[in-house]
Amino acid sequence: MSTSRRRFFRQSTRRGIAALALGHVSPSLVEAIVPPVEADLLPEPARRIKPDSVVRSLPENMVWGYFGADVPPVSRIKDGDIVEIQTVNPSGVSRTDPEAFYKTHNLPLDDHAREVIAIMKNVKPEPSGIRGHMLTGPIYIDNAQPGDYIEIRILDLTLPADFGVNSVWPGGGGIPDLVKDRETFVYRYDAKRRTGTFMEGVEIPLRPFMGVMALSPPPETGRVSSIPPGFFGGNLDIKHLTKHTTLHLPVSVPGGLFTTGDGHAAQGNGEVSGVAIETAVNLTAQFIVHKNSGLKQCRAETPTHFIAVGLDKDLNKAMKQALAEAVQFIQTELGFTFNQALSIASTGVDFEVSQVVDQVLGVHAMIPKAIFPKKKFGYW
Incomplete structure (x- = not known):
């Protein structure tokens, strides 16, 4: 195994123990679902995690729609800390009359609804007109500097509300010219079946993940919308980033400045209506700084796969970038020649469209780990 490979996935005994510590997190109706293909590979069953700190979804901890090096952090954590980050997803909720959404859809004005209403009334959009998601953060990670990368271990994902929202609208989604009428669908969750439905005869398995997980872009870019993803992460909408997976993001500013939101209860590859089942999700994650990594593009890992990412306004170019990233990873991190890596990518790697609706x-x-039977891949 190469030195870079060991560095990329080196483990800390102290952090590993912390990641598996028993504890209590905020109550929720539905726990995240571990995909069956991955569940049997986990070293221990899913457990409640005790975070070192909690960032609540209060108006003062929210930012509406943008990232930037000048955005002040709402929390500061240590390298290796476990943090619970509470988020909301006000999809369908009007800023001018937020209560109307709950009344129209016969949803209770409970604590979660009141939290969303307070955020919509008190959090201001970016003054220059940048628009995007309602996000929690940013969080400053001590010891993180430009040139490093941050390993984000997704330890838990919980749903604090019992419903989510999907919409279709003219001009939106993957076939914008064919949509004639706007319509909103409220998916109610079945905690026992772990499904969501908006009508009888349709049951969507719940697999919560964060649509947006980002570090700040470089200072020279200024503030940018959270809608298009970038090398720093953002609105990746990769449905595989569920509980017990890992995201690697390159650091562009001191402290990294991690921001998250746009929770999804479920999504198909492509996110073709323009949105998924948009919902509040509470993320519990561990943040580990890797020094002088040279990582230029976000990557991810699950118990069963490595994930390379391509991003571009042109889907053909996004595909080429994903292929180049996959080949480079197989070549440099796993120890093959370029031609061997390209052959492996062609015969053993699946390329999926994450989303076609986020401008980029x-x-x-x-990249399945199982196709390399002579290599040993440690995980957490």
Whole structure:
């Protein structure tokens, strides 16, 4: 195994123990679902995690729609800390009359609804007109400097509300010219079946993940919308980033400045209506700084796969970038020649369209660990 490979996935005994510590997190109706293909590979069953700190979804901890090096952090954590980050997803909720959404859809004005209403009334959009998602953060990670990368271990994902929202609208989604009428669908969750439905005869398995997980872009870019993803992460909408997976993001500013939101209860590859089942999700994650990594593009890992990412406004170019990233990973991190890596990518790697609706389009390469039977891959 190469030195870079060991560095990329080196483990800390102290952090590993912390990641598996028993504890209590905020109550939720539905726990995240571990995909069956991955569940049997986990070293221990899913457990409640005790975070070192909690960032609540209060108006003062939210930023509406943008990232930037000048955005002041709402929390500061240590390298290796476990943090619970609470988020909301006000999809369908009007800023001018937020209560109307709950009344129209016969949803209770409970604590979660009141939290969303307070955020919509008190959090201001970016003054220059940048628009995007309602996000929690940013969080400053001590010891993180430009040139490093941050390993984000997704330890838990919980749903604090019992519903989510999907919409279709003229001009939106993957076939914008064909949509004639706007319509909103409220998906109610079945906690026992772990499904969501908006009508009888339709049951969507719940697999929560964060649509947006980002570090700040470089200072010279100024503030940018959270809608298009970038090398620093953002609105990746990769549905595989569920509980017990890992995201690697390159650091562009001191402290990294991690921001998250746009929770999804479920999404198909492509996110073709323009949105997924948009919902509040509470993320519990561990943040580990890797020094002088040289990582230039976000990557991810699950118990069963490595994930390389391609991003571009042109889907063909996004595909080429995902392929180039996958080949480079197989070549440099796993120890093959370029031609061997390209052959492996062609015969054993699946390329999936993450989303086609976020201005910058996404393709991700699913590189199975099982196709390398003589290599040993430690995980957490």
